[in-house]
Amino acid sequence: MGKYVVTGSASGMGHAVAERLRGDGHTVIGVDQRDADVVTDLSTRVGRSTAVREILSVSDGRLDGAVFAAGVGAHRGKERLTVEVNVLGVTELMLALQPELAAAGNAKVVVFGSNSTTSTPFVPRAAIRRLVDGDTAGATKIVQRRGALSAPAAYAASKIAVSRWVRERAVTSQWAGSGIRVNLIAPGPVLTQLLRDQLASASGKQVRSYPVPVREYGTPEQLAEWVMTMLSPAADFMAGSVITVDGGTEALLRPTDW
């Protein structure tokens, strides 16, 4: 049986993945700001260092996989928090855990992106560039110039940046070449606390009008099932892929992109 890190394990899709892994007999090191094996705040450098230190103290030098599901949605006034968790909460932990993942020989990493990467218009390129370089303060200043649209811009920029960062590294000798398969899942609207908060927010009407061709929201369990496949030997021939599971929104909005 394997040993897996799951961030965002207290709620939604991270919780569903942790449950599936535990149900299959694996050991899960859950990381979250509450109700987790490692309770820490991934929006701060200190909190991320604590996460790494505590994970390493129980990993025995080897990890079979990691799932980065901790994330913050689009909230006006919380742009900096969003980009810290959604970008550095992945990149800093991934880099720090690379030796333990490499030690397993065939580890799998799944990072939660989003289909907002392709469905959000006018995301400032300069903010994305800064986030890819880890400059969360600079990126926040840029998205805040968007005024009323600063929150969705911060969210989409964070997910585009983390997707780019992950894809660039996934195919290098440090990752694919070290036996570690790193891939992204890009959900559409999935009924979790994150989506409930968005539906209840001032932009709830806009969120409700988001087109989903299958006419229902996804469930955390459906997405967890895809993640389980991406953690299985079925993913041995996958590196840097983005698996979109979104009820058809991307195909609806970008039918001619292929």
Ligand code: NAI
């Ligand atoms: P959720 O809100 O149910 O779970 C997110 C978890 O992340 C929570 O347990 C929360 O405590 C944790 N978290 C947030 N900030 C943290 C911090 N500073 N430190 C430590 N933990 C923190 O959300 P959901 O929907 O399960 O989201 C999982 C991932 O999927 C996120 O990365 C999200 O951006 C992404 N996603 C979600 C979509 C949706 O419609 N629900 C759509 C597309 C992507």
